Amino acid sequence: MKIVFIGAGNLAFGLSKKINNLEGFEIIQVISRSENSAKELSDILNCRYSINIDDVLDADLYFIAVNDDAIKKVAGHIMLKNKFVVHTSGSVDISVLSENTKKFGVFYLLQSFKKYSDIDFDEIPVIVEASDDECLKKLKTLAGKISKSVYNYNSNQRFTIHLSAVFANNFTNHLIYIAQKILTDNHISPEIIIPLVVKTAEKISSDKAEECQTGPAKRNDLETINRHIEYLKSKYDLYPELYKFISNSIIDTYKKV
């Protein structure tokens, strides 16, 4: 199966390298507006590259791994007419691919990527969706060679999976950032908090988050909550309100149960 990658960002780097190593699959070209990125990735994949989509080669499958708001435009390009195209976005509806072709799909990896990180794809959930059964089967086959966890969900469900990933990854990462900022502002090593962060994630693997909840808000310990808020007010602009908001949400959650 000959594949072209359009886009050479973090996800394209990770995913294309993985696919190129699979038997029966070959990345034949990388297209990116950034010549540096296109060349860098094509060197790794040992394939051709171009900065111009007009140069796109004939292939069995086209990965559109570009920014969300550029997907529709790329998919509508004349050179991709009647081709098998898939995008890799968590939140963009599959229908944006439908104007130019009848064979299309989505190939969404539930993980955040960095350009050069070593990735163990085995455990990464791959969520696929397609225009028809034949395309779906092809995407499932490819996904199954990459990961043990392959799911077929529609665009609305994928949107909510992406939203939940924002809470579970982007937002938790920011809270850990705040935790480490509070520590370094008090001349305490930010690493002191790492074992707790790792343990928090480990617990989720065996118990539901609801059952793992502890802390002042869970106990409705208003004295400690107020001391925390007073301290945050004395040092930070946004964090006192953030603390209140999340604490209130916790109090509200466990009051109802």
Added chain:
Amino acid sequence: MKIVFIGAGNLAFGLSKKINNLEGFEIIQVISRSENSAKELSDILNCRYSINIDDVLDADLYFIAVNDDAIKKVAGHIMLKNKFVVHTSGSVDISVLSENTKKFGVFYLLQSFKKYSDIDFDEIPVIVEASDDECLKKLKTLAGKISKSVYNYNSNQRFTIHLSAVFANNFTNHLIYIAQKILTDNHISPEIIIPLVVKTAEKISSDKAEECQTGPAKRNDLETINRHIEYLKSKYDLYPELYKFISNSIIDTYKKV
């Protein structure tokens, strides 16, 4: 070293079992207002128990592992006069122990405990503080037999460590709860998010949280942010505001950098 545990909650269960297994240390008694808990823990430790602090035995060290607001009262009990007492709280000042004795300290484990979980203490940071060098040395020795990570920080620093733990554990756990609620509300297995949660924590171990930040708020991708908020508004009361607040904090953080 003969030790009495006052309190038989989650922390007392975990810590007392660990200490009782150390050579040269023996828990001789558990005191708790709850007879069930006192008996349960004393059975495990193979020691005496009482529900009345008037029965407390003579010992070299007394652990006060009770609720924050009860520590001062327990420490002031006539039977503990001039004894070596320590509390285990993250946020209570060491000075609450000073009225009844000159030998006192704090022994705070930066981890959340469950009564019967198997705990690997090796990596858990232990933060100690004491009234004087001799008491500090004793607590450091004990802490060093429990964990590789022993720190001496004062009460103000320990307060901020506890506050940072609220962000890094309690709050992140709640966000994961929300993520899993969004999934189950859409008939998607909540387990789909677990690999991402584990990866988020793993990344923190090698990179600073600031460098790991990704997502719509980091990219200032207002279109996706607004679609997320509209969706949350259609389903939930508190979560749209929570989403906005954390996103604004992320936008604010990376605008300044």
